[in-house]
Amino acid sequence: xxxxxxxxxxxxxxxxxxxxxxxxxxxxxxxxxxxxxxxxxxxxxxxxxxxxxxxxxxxxxxxxxxxxxxxxxxxxxxxxxxxxxxxxxxxxxxxxxxxxxxxxxxxxxxxxxxxxxxxxxxxxxxxxxxxxxxxxxxxxxxxxxxxxxxxxxxxxxxxxxxxxxxxxxxxxxxxxxxxxxxxxxxxxxxxxxxxxxxxxxxxxxxxxxxxxxxxxxxxxxxxxxxxxxxxxxxxxxxxxxxxxxxxxxxxxxxxxxxxxxxxxxxxxxxxxxxxxxxxxxxxxxxxxxxxxxxxxxxxxxxxxxxxxxxxxxxxxxxxxxxxxxxxxxxxxxxxxxxxxxxxxxxxxxxxxxxxxxxxxxxxxxxxxxxxxxxxxxxxxxxxxxxxxxxxxxxxxxxxxxxxxxxxxxxxxxxxxxxxxxxxxxxxxxxxxxxxxxxxxxxxxxxxxxxxxxxxxxxxxxxxxxxxxxxxxxxxxxxxxxxxxxxxxxxxxxxxxxxxxxxxxxxxxxxxxxxxxxxxxxxxxxxxxxxxxxxxxxxxxxxxxxxxxxxxxxxxxxxxxxxxxxxxxxxxxx
Numbered sequence: 001x002x003x004x005x006x007x008x009x010x011x012x013x014x015x016x017x018x019x020x021x022x023x024x025x026x027x028x029x030x031x032x033x034x035x036x037x038x039x040x041x042x043x044x045x046x047x048x049x050x051x052x053x054x055x056x057x058x059x060x061x062x063x064x065x066x067x068x069x070x071x072x073x074x075x076x077x078x079x080x081x082x083x084x085x086x087x088x089x090x091x092x093x094x095x096x097x098x099x100x101x102x103x104x105x106x107x108x109x110x111x112x113x114x115x116x117x118x119x120x121x122x123x124x125x126x127x128x129x130x131x132x133x134x135x136x137x138x139x140x141x142x143x144x145x146x147x148x149x150x151x152x153x154x155x156x157x158x159x160x161x162x163x164x165x166x167x168x169x170x171x172x173x174x175x176x177x178x179x180x181x182x183x184x185x186x187x188x189x190x191x192x193x194x195x196x197x198x199x200x201x202x203x204x205x206x207x208x209x210x211x212x213x214x215x216x217x218x219x220x221x222x223x224x225x226x227x228x229x230x231x232x233x234x235x236x237x238x239x240x241x242x243x244x245x246x247x248x249x250x251x252x253x254x255x256x257x258x259x260x261x262x263x264x265x266x267x268x269x270x271x272x273x274x275x276x277x278x279x280x281x282x283x284x285x286x287x288x289x290x291x292x293x294x295x296x297x298x299x300x301x302x303x304x305x306x307x308x309x310x311x312x313x314x315x316x317x318x319x320x321x322x323x324x325x326x327x328x329x330x331x332x333x334x335x336x337x338x339x340x341x342x343x344x345x346x347x348x349x350x351x352x353x354x355x356x357x358x359x360x361x362x363x364x365x366x367x368x369x370x371x372x373x374x375x376x377x378x379x380x381x382x383x384x385x386x387x388x389x390x391x392x393x394x395x396x397x398x399x400x401x402x403x404x405x406x407x408x409x410x411x412x413x414x415x416x417x418x419x420x421x422x423x424x425x426x427x428x429x430x431x432x433x434x435x436x437x438x439x440x441x442x443x444x445x446x447x448x449x450x451x452x453x454x455x456x457x458x459x460x461x462x463x464x465x466x467x468x469x470x471x472x473x474x475x476x477x478x479x480x481x482x483x484x485x486x487x488x489x490x491x492x493x494x495x496x497x498x499x500x501x502x503x504x505x506x507x508x509x510x511x512x513x514x515x516x517x518x519x520x521x522x523x524x525x526x527x528x529x530x531x532x533x534x535x536x537x538x539x540x541x542x543x544x545x546x547x548x549x550x551x552x553x554x555x556x557x558x559x560x561x562x563x564x565x566x567x568x569x570x571x572x573x
Contacts, residue, residue, distance in 0.1 A: 064154035071122030097138035106207030123261035198249025506550035538565035
């Protein structure tokens with residue numbers, strides 16, 4: 001327990017507690033070296049006892065400390081002092097956005113846009129450095145009295161990505177802003193932050209969250225499946241460009257989102273401009289879900305019908321001309337010649353008048369048919385009035401499964417003339433891929449990723465004893481072939497996971513004797529190491545500490561070190 005007046009690292013003197021959370025406690029402290037007030041965030045609970053998390057936290061927090069932006073809380077120091085893991089930040093006198101929303105309910109349009117401009121500006125700086133926050137929510141955004149916004153908790157949020165979160169408040173607080181890909185276990189990208197910022201924008205304007213539920217799982221499923229509620233139905237005064245920003249940021253399919261925070265920021269700059277007052281509602285370019293885009297199909301059918309009607313009319317016109325051209329009168333030469341000259345005149349007129357209509361063609365934009373079957377792509381393209389090349393090609397793809405379209409030539413988005421020829425590139429499945437380093441990752445997640453690349457990989461799971469402690473269940477500790485090796489379909493990829501037997505008890509509690517601990521080690525084939533520490537703080541023979549964290553998984557053939565209290569009187573200099 002951190003006490004008032006306590007010094008951390010002989011430098012940061014605690015003044016008072018200023019906040020508590022599921023992951024850390026925050027204290028106002030005085031930096032005795034630089035003589036300034038700072039905020040010290042101290043990890044608490046299971047997080048501080050999770051060695052793996054702590055290592056990642058320190059690494060990511062140091063990475064975040066490289067960020068320098070007016071809208072990002074500056075990180076001054078990261079360290080550890082006698083088991084206390086801390087991060088030192090600039091001290092902000094203000095409230096976080098959640099507190100503001102609880103007091104106000106919802107913000108004005110101008111206030112919400114101003115806050116989002118600052119948030120996206122700060123996040124653009126992070127994204128430019130390839131740093132993902134992963135936990136954008138009102139609780140992690142401070143607002144000062146002068147209206148300046150500060151984004152916090154970069155180090156903790158990034159580190160949490162690799163840790164199973166057990167604190168209920170943390171889970172519930174974050175799940176309201178969780179992007180679909182993170183909810184489905186696919187991991188985070190820069191666009192994941194974009195989604196969370198879109199939900200945040202929605203909440204600032206409405207004072208409510210778009211998805212609610214009785215538990216975290218229910219809410220996460222809604223992020224995956226439920227369309228975003230229309231903000232303009234609830235608030236008709238919200239301009240269409242503002243709703244468009246939220247629609248684009250909160251798209252289920254990342255292809256329909258902003259590429260990063262900077263792109264979103266640029267759109268926010270002009271969302272209240274009169275020049276955008278007549279902007280139409282944003283329509284997704286790519287399917288949000290795994291179903292056909294019925295609208296686009298119906299539109300291509302309409303185009304097809306119009307084209308056929310035009311063709312029939314043009315054919316009728318040509319037929320009449322040819323009938324006049326070759327109508328014969330068999331009686332008099334002059335009459336024949338007269339008809340010939342008349343026919344020539346008609347043909348000349350028709351060429352002048354009809355030829356531009358017959359030869360000119362509409363401009364068409366090549367649609368995106370990637371990840372569709374070849375038959376589906378052919379159907380879409382032909383109905384638009386495009387021709388399919390007989391020289392369609394087959395290419396390997398690490399992302400598109402065999403038999404589906406990888407790309408077209410001309411590429412999607414290109415403007416071409418009606419009747420232009422399009423080459424379809426069909427996926428033959430993945431060719432050779434280079435294996436990444438999967439150690440430390442979850443077996444199930446890695447297996448899923450590899451199977452998505454190529455279903456013909458032979459993936460084996462092998463349980464074995466590791467040579468390090470505190471592995472998680474199904475955590476990959478070794479792989480064959482090694483990272484950097486090229487593999488192809490049919491190759492075997494072996495992933496080694498620890499043989500988890502049980503978990504360690506807390507030997508410092510429960511009156512465990514040395515005999516009890518030895519029996520425990522014999523049972524699980526552990527090597528027991530004993531250290532006696534002279535002290536007058538504990539009774540002689542008491543278990544002071546253990547090298548394996550209570551509740552962590554037991555791996556056979558590992559070592560367990562315990563420290564036992566010894567009397568100071570028995571020691572000599």
